[in-house]
Amino acid sequence: xxxxVKPIYEEELDGxxxxxxxxxxxxxxxxxxxxxxxxxxxGVISANHMVEALGMKEVAGIDVVTMMPPxxxxxxGVVRPPLRIFVKxxxxxxxxxxxxxxxxxxxxAKMLVDYAMKRGVDYIVSIVGVASPNRINVxxxxxxxxxxxxxxxxxxxxxxxxxxxxxYLVGPYALILKNAIRARMPNxxxxxxxxxxxxxxxxxxxxxxxxxxxxxxEIETKKLLxxxxxxxxxxxxxxxxxxxxxxxxxxxxxxxxx
Amino acid sequence: xxxxxxxxxxxxxxxxxxxxxxxxxxxxxxxxxxxTPDGGLRPLYTVYEYPDRYIxxxxxxxxxxxxxxxxxxxxxxxLEARLEQELRLSDIYGNxxxxxxxxxxxxxxxxxxxxxxxRNIKVNVKPNKIVEIVVPRRRSQ
Numbered sequence: 001x002x003x004x005v006k007p008i009y010e011e012e013l014d015g016x017x018x019x020x021x022x023x024x025x026x027x028x029x030x031x032x033x034x035x036x037x038x039x040x041x042x043g044v045i046s047a048n049h050m051v052e053a054l055g056m057k058e059v060a061g062i063d064v065v066t067m068m069p070p071x072x073x074x075x076x077g078v079v080r081p082p083l084r085i086f087v088k089x090x091x092x093x094x095x096x097x098x099x100x101x102x103x104x105x106x107x108x109a110k111m112l113v114d115y116a117m118k119r120g121v122d123y124i125v126s127i128v129g130v131a132s133p134n135r136i137n138v139x140x141x142x143x144x145x146x147x148x149x150x151x152x153x154x155x156x157x158x159x160x161x162x163x164x165x166x167x168y169l170v171g172p173y174a175l176i177l178k179n180a181i182r183a184r185m186p187n188x189x190x191x192x193x194x195x196x197x198x199x200x201x202x203x204x205x206x207x208x209x210x211x212x213x214x215x216x217x218e219i220e221t222k223k224l225l226x227x228x229x230x231x232x233x234x235x236x237x238x239x240x241x242x243x244x245x246x247x248x249x250x251x252x253x254x255x256x257x258x
Numbered sequence: 259x260x261x262x263x264x265x266x267x268x269x270x271x272x273x274x275x276x277x278x279x280x281x282x283x284x285x286x287x288x289x290x291x292x293x294t295p296d297g298g299l300r301p302l303y304t305v306y307e308y309p310d311r312y313i314x315x316x317x318x319x320x321x322x323x324x325x326x327x328x329x330x331x332x333x334x335x336x337l338e339a340r341l342e343q344e345l346r347l348s349d350i351y352g353n354x355x356x357x358x359x360x361x362x363x364x365x366x367x368x369x370x371x372x373x374x375x376x377r378n379i380k381v382n383v384k385p386n387k388i389v390e391i392v393v394p395r396r397r398s399q
Binding site: 133195197198230233237239 | 306
């Protein structure tokens with residue numbers, strides 16, 4: 001097997017390299033779902049499960065050219081960058097195998113919003129965990145939202161979700177939201193109550209239920225909940241790296257809730 | 259004859275050195291990966307600080323929580339539990355290159371802050387195998 005996929009298109013921005021491996025068209029209304037590592041790895045778990053459940057196809061990726069530690073992800077014998085992009089019908093999903101290095105966060109936020117516009121994406125949906133000290137006493141984590149504009153807000157209309165009115169976002173999702181507002185790109189941020197430092201598949205399942213309604217695509221979560229404990233075991237390493245990256249960016253620490 | 263024995267000895271030394279080096283690298287990888295070569299897993303945990311108590315949450319995914327044992331000493335908590343079933347690294351991560359390790363139990367020592375009172379801890383196991391340990395704080399004198 002050839003370990004190299006030759007890109008048909010490349011663009012570079014401040015040490016980030018975006019590659020497309022093949023031509024693709026998105027149906028409309030189209031959604032770019034972001035699964036970047038942060039609190040509870042809710043985005044990572046959601047996006048990974050979505051890719052698997054819907055059988056999405058890997059068509060592009062973003063490499064952090066100067067990433068430390070230097071890592072090459074090998075998937076089925078093929079070298080893949082740490083950020084991988086999959087598509088199916090009207091959905092595009094971004095998954096991450098490593099936390100975004102703090103120094104690359106600005107470039108990544110700009111690249112993603114620009115790329116979404118270039119590809120005619122109608123909505124960027126960010127999936128985020130909210131560090132919730134009371135998470136242990138909650139069986140069904142709640143999902144909240146933040147919308148970059150009126151068009152994004154209309155997505156959650158009638159779903160009975162609470163808006164996220166006070167608090168803060170830290171890391172790539174914060175910059176993506178600000179860039180989206182400036183670019184007038186609809187960005188809906190879905191936030192779920194989550195364990196701060198444990199991978200939280202239950203929170204991911206709740207977000208996916210909301211996403212199914214918004215995107216009009218049924219994303220099954222039964223298997224996700226069945227495999228929850230294995231997912232928690234598998235993601236322990238990424239959770240620890242993410243905690244460290246978040247700390248470098250001034251993210252929430254459990255002691256802040258004392 | 260002597261030369262042959264010398265060579266054999268040389269290779270034996272080399273073999274032992276390589277084995278030692280392999281063991282050392284494995285132990286180093288285990289530090290990173292949070293498992294030990296003899297089949298132990300270190301769980302993720304979070305410590306919350308409240309005015310009157312510490313709450314420690316421990317993620318014991320895939321543990322048989324009926325075997326959970328929490329021992330408190332003056333300055334640390336020792337947590338132990340068997341896994342529901344023996345897991346190989348490849349069960350968790352898919353393909354594993356190199357030596358396969360079988361994981362059988364969780365074990366971790368969590369250091370306690372100085373003002374923790376380890377005599378009255380409460381352990382509460384949630385159905386999703388998150389373990390909550392409440393450790394009271396001593397009143398400051």
